[in-house]
Every structure is written in structure tokens, then in C-alpha cells.
Amino acid sequence: MAYETDFYSWFSTFLKDEGLQFSKSGFKGGSSLGKHEIDEEEGNWSNMNYSGGKPPRWLFQVNATSDPIKARYPDKVDVIGLGGSNTAQGDKAGLAVRVLPLIKSDAGYEPRPEFEANAIFVFHGALSAGSSSDSFSFNRKTGELYRMGEPQPYIFAALLGIHEPAEYIEVDTDGETHQLLYEAMMDAISAAVSVRFKGDDLHPIEFFDLADEDGLERLKDAVELAWQSAGPATPPSTENGDNVATDPYDVDEPVDLSAITIPEDGDLLGIDPAVYRQINAALRSGKQHLMFYGPPGTGKTSIARWVASSLSQEWTLITGSADWSSQDIIGGYQPIGGGEIGFVPGVLLKAFDQPLIIDELNRCDIDKVLGPLFTVLSGQESTLPYRVDVSDKDSPQYSILPRPATSVESYQFAPSHDWRLIATINSIDKAALYQMSYALTRRFGWIFVDVPADLTGFVRAYIQKTDLAKPGSTDASCPLGEIWTGVNAVRVIGPAPIIDMIKAMISLDPDIDFMTLPSSDQVVTYIDAISMFILPMLDGILAQEAEQIATAIINALGVEPTEAAAELIERLMRGAAV
Numbered sequence: 001m002a003y004e005t006d007f008y009s010w011f012s013t014f015l016k017d018e019g020l021q022f023s024k025s026g027f028k029g030g031s032s033l034g035k036h037e038i039d040e041e042e043g044n045w046s047n048m049n050y051s052g053g054k055p056p057r058w059l060f061q062v063n064a065t066s067d068p069i070k071a072r073y074p075d076k077v078d079v080i081g082l083g084g085s086n087t088a089q090g091d092k093a094g095l096a097v098r099v100l101p102l103i104k105s106d107a108g109y110e111p112r113p114e115f116e117a118n119a120i121f122v123f124h125g126a127l128s129a130g131s132s133s134d135s136f137s138f139n140r141k142t143g144e145l146y147r148m149g150e151p152q153p154y155i156f157a158a159l160l161g162i163h164e165p166a167e168y169i170e171v172d173t174d175g176e177t178h179q180l181l182y183e184a185m186m187d188a189i190s191a192a193v194s195v196r197f198k199g200d201d202l203h204p205i206e207f208f209d210l211a212d213e214d215g216l217e218r219l220k221d222a223v224e225l226a227w228q229s230a231g232p233a234t235p236p237s238t239e240n241g242d243n244v245a246t247d248p249y250d251v252d253e254p255v256d257l258s259a260i261t262i263p264e265d266g267d268l269l270g271i272d273p274a275v276y277r278q279i280n281a282a283l284r285s286g287k288q289h290l291m292f293y294g295p296p297g298t299g300k301t302s303i304a305r306w307v308a309s310s311l312s313q314e315w316t317l318i319t320g321s322a323d324w325s326s327q328d329i330i331g332g333y334q335p336i337g338g339g340e341i342g343f344v345p346g347v348l349l350k351a352f353d354q355p356l357i358i359d360e361l362n363r364c365d366i367d368k369v370l371g372p373l374f375t376v377l378s379g380q381e382s383t384l385p386y387r388v389d390v391s392d393k394d395s396p397q398y399s400i401l402p403r404p405a406t407s408v409e410s411y412q413f414a415p416s417h418d419w420r421l422i423a424t425i426n427s428i429d430k431a432a433l434y435q436m437s438y439a440l441t442r443r444f445g446w447i448f449v450d451v452p453a454d455l456t457g458f459v460r461a462y463i464q465k466t467d468l469a470k471p472g473s474t475d476a477s478c479p480l481g482e483i484w485t486g487v488n489a490v491r492v493i494g495p496a497p498i499i500d501m502i503k504a505m506i507s508l509d510p511d512i513d514f515m516t517l518p519s520s521d522q523v524v525t526y527i528d529a530i531s532m533f534i535l536p537m538l539d540g541i542l543a544q545e546a547e548q549i550a551t552a553i554i555n556a557l558g559v560e561p562t563e564a565a566a567e568l569i570e571r572l573m574r575g576a577a578v
Contacts, residue, residue, distance in 0.1 A: 008309070024313060029056075054083055068187070070192075079139050084134060085134050090129030134147050140194070165183035260310070268302050272453065290304075293427050314418075326371060326372060357424075455485050483557075
């Protein structure tokens with residue numbers, strides 16, 4: 001199961017960047033089926049009226065003794081229930097379901113949750129706004145997917161293996177014990193499922209092995225290709241359906257942090273493994289809120305998004321501003337029409353059922369903006385200075401509860417189990433911008449995200465990963481790594497500006513070889529990229545530091561100061577402090 005969480009974290013972030021989300025059906029409660037029961041003699045749900053429409057699993061009967069192994073649908077009916085999803089917000093672009101095999105043995109059809117798989121469907125953008133619990137079903141003959149009985153075209157579908165292919169279970173049949181390999185079972189289920197992508201022909205569903213990193217990368221590439229090939233996607237709806245989103249005060253099942261591991265993000269290079277160790281240690285020790293701090297450009301925002309995606313299907317990201325007030329984040333009185341005013345929740349209370357990422361938190365007046373949360377973060381209810389009925393001095397005041405509740409008053413806000421604050425701070429700004437009080441600081445688990453330990457090694461790894469290395473390159477020199485090292489000797493910056501430089505330089509000169517000394521023309525390309533992405537981050541350095549960086553750049557490029565280099569040095573000196 002090593003890469004199952006990795007994929008869903010990536011998929012969540014991929015859709016989030018499009019303003020979209022996906023749903024998981026049946027993923028809460030571990031291996032428990034709740035009140036849904038299996039009829040092991042028939043190999044199906046015991047109560048089809050209860051379980052058939054919105055089942056917590058996609059069931060398959062598996063015969064372990066046939067050659068080859070065979071899988072089939074339990075029902076002879078064409079349309080089979082897949083599960084339920086909240087589509088009320090009009091922003092769902094994917095559905096993930098759990099696949100449960102019922103293994104035929106002498107005891108009947110035994111459910112084997114330890115041999116589960118997943119399946120995903122990707123839609124061409126957002127589904128239209130529906131209800132908080134739409135039913136999905138699948139036609140096994142035509143490959144059509146339905147939502148509430150209506151056809152719902154999809155652009156991609158896949159069967160996902162979440163165990164090692166060589167894992168096996170023992171099955172007793174006709175007095176003999178047989179070994180059923182996970183890989184053989186997945187081949188059988190894949191052969192049993194035919195899908196039809198939007199505008200495509202019927203074909204077997206493709207299998208991706210998420211126990212293998214190559215399988216993860218193939219799956220990500222396949223989703224991206226399907227998305228790009230389908231053309232412009234349907235944007236999220238701006239209106240909810242008639243049956244709007246689930247009550248944000250419903251108590252859902254908490255994430256079992258003792259059983260979850262935030263994996264390393266394979267797409268984010270140069271992050272010290274200690275960062276992931278500390279994230280998991282903080283969460284497992286009960287720290288609900290996380291603060292990522294360090295130099296600019298080190299990937300703090302990307303890690304915050306990765307953690308949020310690993311913990312919840314939905315999350316919100318906002319960027320700190322000096323113009324913020326408590327009203328923006330918590331809420332306050334605003335005109336509500338008809339010449340009246342009333343309390344309007346801020347962004348945090350509106351998204352109190354999911355993680356809230358506050359990027360560059362210290363750009364706002366933190367204590368003033370988050371002040372009403374101090375008591376809540378300490379585990380106690382916080383009463384807000386806003387009455388439900390503004391005109392009635394005896395009217396109840398709005399309040400924030402510190403933890404999920406089974407029932408709340410109309411004037412109370414309670415978080416869900418998924419809610420948490422995840423924030424970032426650039427350490428280079430910390431002294432100049434607003435400070436956090438000790439009272440708020442200790443509510444977070446603080447995790448330092450530093451620059452890569454080997455700067456030149458990072459550049460080389462990035463060039464190799466993005467297939468920018470030129471054939472025959474000697475790899476004996478890495479001017480960009482040396483430039484970065486020279487800059488960081490004065491002011492530490494992370495990989496993001498360096499990656500921006502690489503992309504710009506490829507745009508300027510597609511034939512540039514980053515692993516050799518540049519030609520005279522390519523020196524100009526380096527200087528242009530430095531001017532675009534490095535110089536803006538060096539304001540306020542000392543004159544001698546400007547000279548030090550200029551010398552490092554000239555030495556890295558292996559040339560005498562040219563006209564372009566001289567202009568760069570002049571600009572460095574102009575921006576330097578006396």
C-alpha cells in the first residue's frame with residue numbers, strides 16, 4: 001500500500017489547482033462494512049434494498065481454483081451500484097471506490113478485506129451540482145457510469161492495486177488448500193470490467209500497481225494525459241444544488257493518525273527526510289496544527305498542500321495579507337440586505353470541516369487576526385462579540401466550539417475532525433513582518449524546511465528528472481549549482497527560483513547544456529535569468545556581499561566580466577545597503 005496515499009494526495013492537489021475535488025466512497029471506517037452485511041452463500045449483499053443502491057464496496061466473486069483465475073459480478077443484473085458521493089457543491093471531478101473480493105471457498109463466498117483494491121473514475125471537469133448523497137452505478141455490459149440513474153460520461157477509469165503482487169491468501173476448496181496471488185486476482189477482476197471513456201470504444205479497465213513507484217508514475221501520467229486530451233474541462237458550479245452540502249457540523253469519523261503516514265512527495269526534490277519524520281511525529285503525538293518555516297522557495301507551500309491532501313479530500317488555501325482583520329478569517333457584522341446587518345462567517349468558519357492552509361501567515365497581524373481562536377486552540381469554547389439578533393441586547397452571541405459535536409445550536413460553530421491549521425512562514429521575513437505571540441506559537445508543531453544539503457546535486461537531479469540533460473554531457477561542471485552556492489553564502493534561497501531560472505533559460509535557449517561551461521552567448525542567457533529570478537531576492541544586502549555574489553557568478557560562468565556581467569554587478573551594487 002506504499003503509494004496509495006501518494007496517489008490520492010497527488011490527485012487531490014491536481015484537481016485542486018483546477019478548482020475541483022474528488023469523492024471517496026466507502027473509505028471511512030477501515031475494513032468495517034458498518035450495517036452492510038454479506039450473504040456468503042449467495043456471494044452478494046444480504047439486504048439488497050439497503051446496500052444495493054449505495055454500497056460501501058464494489059463486490060466481485062473470485063474463483064481461486066479456476067485456471068486462469070476468474071472474477072465475476074455477483075448479480076446477473078446489468079446495472080450495479082458503486083457507492084454514493086456528495087456532489088452538492090458542483091465541483092466533483094472524480095470518484096474513488098473500494099473493491100472487495102468475495103473469495104469462493106468451502107465456507108462460501110468469504111469477504112477478504114486484506115485483499116481489497118480501488119477503482120477510480122475521472123470526469124471531464126465538474127459534475128453538475130446534485131445532492132449531498134448521490135448514488136453512482138455501473139453498467140457492466142456497456143461500460144456506462146450513471147449518477148442518480150442518468151448517464152455520466154467519464155474520460156478515464158482505472159483499477160488500482162494496493163498490495164504487493166506476490167502477496168497471497170490461502171483458500172480451502174474441495175478439501176484442498178490453494179494459494180491465491182493478489183496479482184492473479186487483479187488480472188481476473190481487470191478482465192471482468194469493461195469501461196467506455198467519453199468518445200471511446202468499450203475495452204478492459206487498465207490495472208495500475210500502486211505497490212510499485214513506476215505504477216504510481218504511470219497512473220499520474222495517464223490521468224494527466226486523459227485530462228489534457230479531453231480539452232477544456234467543465235468549471236466548478238457557482239451554485240449549489242437543491243439539496244446543498246452536508247451539514248458542516250455533522251460528526252464524521254476522525255482520521256486515525258496512529259495508522260496513517262504522510263509519505264514523501266516524489267515530485268518534490270531536495271526535501272530532507274527529517275521533514276517527513278517530523279510531520280508524522282507531530283501528528284501522531286497529537287499536534288493538530290502545523291507550521292512550516294524556512295527560507296523562501298524551499299517548498300513549504302507544496303508540503304503544506306501535500307499534507308492537507310493526505311489528510312482530507314477537501315482543503316482551503318489562502319495567502320496572508322497585511323490588510324486582513326479578524327472579520328476576514330473568523331467573521332463579523334456585515335450588511336445582509338434590507339438595511340440590516342448580521343454576522344457573516346469568515347473563511348475559516350466557512351471551511352470549518354477541512355484543513356485551512358494559510359500561506360505566508362506572518363504577512364498579517366497574526367494575533368489580531370487569529371485572536372478569537374486562542375481559546376479554541378486551548379480546548380475551550382470561545383464566545384464572539386457578535387449577537388444573533390443585533391437589535392436584541394439579550395440575544396445569544398455566536399461562539400466557536402473547540403472540537404466536533406454531535407449537535408450544536410444555530411449560533412455555534414463546531415469543527416469537523418478534518419479541520420486543522422497548516423501555515424507557512426518565510427524565515428527571511430520573520431524579523432521584518434508581524435510576529436507570533438508565544439501563546440499562539442506553542443499551539444503549532446513547528447517544522448523547518450531548509451534548502452537542499454547539496455545544491456549542485458539538486459540541480460543535477462532536477463535536470464535528469466525533467467529530461468533536460470544533453471546527450472554526451474560530461475557532467476563535469478554545473479555553473480547554476482555554483483551560482484546558487486555563491487548566492488546562498490550571502491542570503492539563503494530555496495530551489496523554486498532556481499527551477500524558474502532553468503525554465504526561463506530553456507525558453508531563451510532550448511539547446512543550452514546545464515552541465516558544461518556556457519558559451520559567450522549562453523552567458524547572456526544566465527545573466528538574464530539571474531536578473532529575473534535572483535536579483536529581486538537580494539535587496540538590502542551589504543556592498544561587500546554584492547561583490548561576493550558577483551565574483552561567484554563570474555567564476556561559475558568561467559568568463560571575464562562581459563558587458564552583461566558588468567551591468568549585473570552594477571545592479572547588485574545599486575540594490576546593496578551602504
